[in-house]
Amino acid sequence: MARIDIADRVYNHTWKLDPIIRSLLDTDFYKLLMLQMIWGLYPTVNVTFSLINRTKKIHLANEIDENDLRSQLDHVRSLRFTKKEMIWLAGNMFYGRQHIFTPHFLGWLEHFQLPAYDLTQRNGQYELRFSGPWMYTTMWEIPALAIINELRSRTAMNNLGRFALDVLYARAKAKMWRKVERLKTLSGIRICDFGTRRRHSFLWQRWCVEALKEGIGDAFTGTSNVLLAMDTDLEALGTNAHELPMVIAALAKTDEELRHAPYKVMQDWSRYYSENLLIILPDAFGTDSFLNNAPDWVSDWTGFRLDSAPPIEGGERIIRWWKEHNKNPCKKLLIFSDALDVDTIEKTYLHFKGRVRMSFGWGTNLTNDFSDCAPEQITGLAAISLVCKVTHTNNRPVVKLSDNLQKATGEQTAINRYIKFFINSKKING
Numbered sequence: 001m002a003r004i005d006i007a008d009r010v011y012n013h014t015w016k017l018d019p020i021i022r023s024l025l026d027t028d029f030y031k032l033l034m035l036q037m038i039w040g041l042y043p044t045v046n047v048t049f050s051l052i053n054r055t056k057k058i059h060l061a062n063e064i065d066e067n068d069l070r071s072q073l074d075h076v077r078s079l080r081f082t083k084k085e086m087i088w089l090a091g092n093m094f095y096g097r098q099h100i101f102t103p104h105f106l107g108w109l110e111h112f113q114l115p116a117y118d119l120t121q122r123n124g125q126y127e128l129r130f131s132g133p134w135m136y137t138t139m140w141e142i143p144a145l146a147i148i149n150e151l152r153s154r155t156a157m158n159n160l161g162r163f164a165l166d167v168l169y170a171r172a173k174a175k176m177w178r179k180v181e182r183l184k185t186l187s188g189i190r191i192c193d194f195g196t197r198r199r200h201s202f203l204w205q206r207w208c209v210e211a212l213k214e215g216i217g218d219a220f221t222g223t224s225n226v227l228l229a230m231d232t233d234l235e236a237l238g239t240n241a242h243e244l245p246m247v248i249a250a251l252a253k254t255d256e257e258l259r260h261a262p263y264k265v266m267q268d269w270s271r272y273y274s275e276n277l278l279i280i281l282p283d284a285f286g287t288d289s290f291l292n293n294a295p296d297w298v299s300d301w302t303g304f305r306l307d308s309a310p311p312i313e314g315g316e317r318i319i320r321w322w323k324e325h326n327k328n329p330c331k332k333l334l335i336f337s338d339a340l341d342v343d344t345i346e347k348t349y350l351h352f353k354g355r356v357r358m359s360f361g362w363g364t365n366l367t368n369d370f371s372d373c374a375p376e377q378i379t380g381l382a383a384i385s386l387v388c389k390v391t392h393t394n395n396r397p398v399v400k401l402s403d404n405l406q407k408a409t410g411e412q413t414a415i416n417r418y419i420k421f422f423i424n425s426k427k428i429n430g
Contacts, residue, residue, distance in 0.1 A: 026196070027226055031142060037268060047134045049138070049390055070119065077117075081110055134247065149200070149386065186345075192361055224238040277302075286422050291317070304334055308402040308403040332357060397410055405419070
């Protein structure tokens with residue numbers, strides 16, 4: 001049994017600030033992969049990321065103390081990548097490839113600091129923005145979300161005594177372990193942790209990751225959290241996110257450039273990465289639009305990540321598209337990552353088993369499921385739909401539609417334009 005570093009434990013729990021983000025590696029792996037591409041190809045592009053609370057009935061400014069939030073945000077700005085972390089990034093193997101990050105990029109990253117933030121309150125909500133060069137502001141998304149979610153959890157538990165907290169976590173652990181036992185029965189399944197941004201806390205995410213590692217063995221393929229991957233000897237997993245096509249589309253000067261934006265992102269991506277990292281995220285402006293306008297070479301990519309369409313419906317649509325392009329789905333990969341719970345994972349896995357390779361990126365329901373666990377009614381422990389999206393680039397509005405238009409983000413005029421251009425493009429183009 002590993003010895004507990006008592007001094008470290010005491011320090012972390014009695015210091016004037018108990019930090020939520022302990023390292024700049026406490027982020028999703030795709031952020032570092034995207035950052036290298038942004039740094040290399042788009043160093044002069046400026047963007048603004050904005051916090052968006054989709055659960056409007058929850059007034060975050062009434063639940064989280066502003067001074068606590070500022071202290072946590074300021075603390076993250078004080079962090080730098082450590083020598084140990086830089087050595088690990090430079091020497092570790094990712095997706096079967098060594099030296100995935102170039103020496104020049106790592107030399108720049110070594111001195112990386114998060115830029116300033118803008119925080120105000122309005123109608124009980126926090127307005128939190130990060131503006132500046134894309135290659136700096138992009139790294140705010142994950143820590144900002146993790147900080148707000150954990151501060152909310154801390155506030156909810158603030159009045160619980162020691163034994164009440166023991167009961168809370170005992171129930172949450174038992175609930176989590178029941179999920180593990182169900183997943184163990186699904187032979188050949190592949191599960192990875194995608195739960196950083198909406199986690200209950202860093203320590204709870206770590207417990208869940210270690211529980212999956214022991215509970216389902218090789219079926220647990222890794223974690224998107226880079227710090228946990230390093231500390232627990234797991235694979236760091238993740239490819240790319242919606243912000244890439246969102247920004248590139250907003251920069252388009254013509255309709256043709258706008259229509260080509262999702263595929264330009266893929267061409268940019270393939271200059272840096274290959275093979276298992278060639279995963280398509282098709283729903284930024286609607287999956288149907290993406291597939292209807294995709295060049296033939298898109299079908300050569302390794303797979304798709306489905307992030308907003310119903311998993312079975314979306315998976316069937318992709319499989320049909322592969323077959324239309326004479327590709328064998330059994331040699332392709334589908335990654336499911338939207339609103340997964342054990343029921344959804346089980347149903348989807350059994351539906352597609354033997355027809356396509358699959359992986360499940362398990363997020364909020366893995367790392368922030370405390371419903372019915374508190375010994376008394378605590379509303380603040382329920383997970384909320386909180387995102388941090390690019391809203392402007394070079395003074396232009398940025399839009400995300402997704403396959404669920406209820407999740408659309410951006411200025412309404414721009415959203416309407418994108419719906420007409422992408423969603424109705426089949427009608428427009430005949």
